[in-house]
């Protein structure tokens with residue numbers, strides 16, 4: 029008898045502790061996802077896209093405890109008129125949420141989809157995730173599809189007057205949340221989705237977004253300030269003809285974050301931008317490890333994609349960027365851009381980057397760049413020589429470093445809210 | 459009363475065993491304009507950087523005081539707040555920081571250090587627009603990131619704009635004329651002259667006599683190999699212009 033495969037052993041051990049919700053039209057998708065997960069197995073350190081990030085603490089049956097953070101600063105987006113959908117430790121909270129009615133959109137809880145046999149979300153749930161499993165397996169997303177306990181399906185048919193705001197409250201030290209959202213933006217429709225908050229001690233979030241021809245989706249996310257929380261998230265986005273997808277994430281603190289974004293441009297003239305600004309401090313007893321893993325596939329003519337990721341790291345914080353642009357044969361006139369940069373505020377921090385281009389069309393423009401650096405001493409002296417104190421000058425240069433990513437947010441008021449949070453973070457520390 | 463007093467200042471590179479300033483003595487009275495000329499590599503920029511507080515140098519001897527303040531003992535920002543200003547030979551580009559933000563941050567930081575109220579946004583805008591106009595700096599240059607994509611002349615005018623906004627006591631101009639055409643040189647000189655008020659002092663570092671036609675110095679110093687080898691009136695600059703440094707260098711050798 030041969031020794032059991034350690035990956036299989038680990039996978040089955042975790043699966044033993046999980047229970048699949050039953051019923052409804054997505055049960056088939058859940059079972060298929062479980063089979064997918066069994067076939068690929070949970071990630072291990074030697075896997076190509078897990079070399080820089082240890083998956084261990086995301087795989088334990090017991091959640092590594094994380095204290096909810098007392099956020100005296102108030103939640104992001106507080107000032108904005110929006111439709112609030114609140115989840116506490118990964119469970120929808122109808123009391124705290126607004127009435128789920130907004131012109132041009134309809135909402136269903138995952139639970140409700142489970143009770144019906146026919147639902148539009150059936151054509152997306154697990155479908156975009158499956159497409160995103162090749163060529164790179166994403167086991168946490170398959171696990172999510174199989175075991176998600178809550179989430180929301182958002183069907184956008186018009187142009188709702190305000191953003192839809194998903195608010196994730198972290199309540200208990202040992203919460204383990206699996207959230208799965210499905211969004212369909214119909215032809216010509218347009219919506220802004222906001223997400224904020226840490227969600228749980230450990231969060232596995234999956235979002236599948238299908239944007240029909242001429243549809244537009246803006247996504248702005250803030251992952252909360254809990255220093256101990258862990259999160260693994262995956263967004264799968266499919267864009268039709270002349271559609272637009274712009275996604276921005278700000279991350280402040282967090283012991284471990286892995287954000288995957290898998291984008292497929294399948295209609296001509298599509299535009300997909302994905303950006304992130306993260307600031308992390310691993311001082312004291314804290315950990316900070318932030319990983320952005322992006323995969324953009326161009327499979328149509330004349331599409332544009334941009335990846336802009338900036339990280340500010342201090343006191344032994346680690347930043348990871350793995351970004352790929354794949355241009356399929358025939359995807360002529362592709363305009364692909366990717367930049368990932370880290371600003372290390374000390375010698376203990378590190379940035380690991382794996383930028384990749386794979387191009388099978390000949391008439392394309394693709395560029396990518398990755399840099400790691402410290403504060404520019406010459407610029408710092410110039411500012412100080414004008415009377416700006418060292419700390420203020422450092423913060424100004426740090427914010428200017430992050431600006432290219434924050435500027436990706438189209439709504440200037442939202443961008444300013446985020447910029448001021450980043451400024452607060454900087455001025456809170458030494 | 460001397461505003462700036464430099465005594466036997468000796469400076470070497472921090473990381474290298476290379477002495478650059480070998481005993482500089484210089485005193486500038488309130489309201490005076492002094493010029494320093496000298497061959498490339500003689501240490502003129504080093505002197506200005508050390509006075510402003512740039513890192514990378516080690517002071518091995520001597521002192522520098524401004525209005526009684528021991529310059530070498532305080533941080534660059536404190537020197538600035540006390541009224542020292544250096545117009546850089548090579549102004550620095552700062553991508554991502556708007557010129558206007560930069561100016562306002564600097565002005566308000568200095569006011570704060572001096573325990574004055576911050577300038578209101580409206581007042582600041584008014585003053586900056588007026589000063590910018592005199593220097594032919596357009597609205598676009600104020601909006602753009604600091605010095606990014608500016609021509610050589612634009613960078614130098616931007617330095618003078620900062621000087622005008624910060625209203626320092628002691629202005630050091632390091633080759634502000636280099637790379638300027640005749641018109642730009644006139645603009646810059648007018649900007650400098652407009653700031654002369656009988657109390658404010660200037661140290662003008664230049665290679666060329668022609669700047670000194672516009673900004674009339676009271677005293678001219680010649681620097682060579684880390685020392686001031688000769689001081690005199692404006693005629694000294696004319697002498698250099700006509701005969702070069704060779705005779706002067708031979709004189710002290």
Ligand SMILES: Nc1ncnc2c1ncn2[C@@H]1O[C@H](COP(=O)(O)OP(=O)(O)O)[C@@H](O)[C@H]1O
Pocket residue numbers: 471478496497498499500501502503504505514
């Ligand atoms: N940071 C530095 N690193 C290496 N050499 C330097 C540095 N700063 C100045 N020097 C050297 O010191 C000497 C004086 O330079 P500088 O002060 O720029 O002279 P000037 O402005 O009179 O042309 C030169 O030989 C120059 O190469």
Ligand SMILES: [Mg+2]
Pocket residue numbers: 502503504547632633
């Ligand atoms: Mg020089």
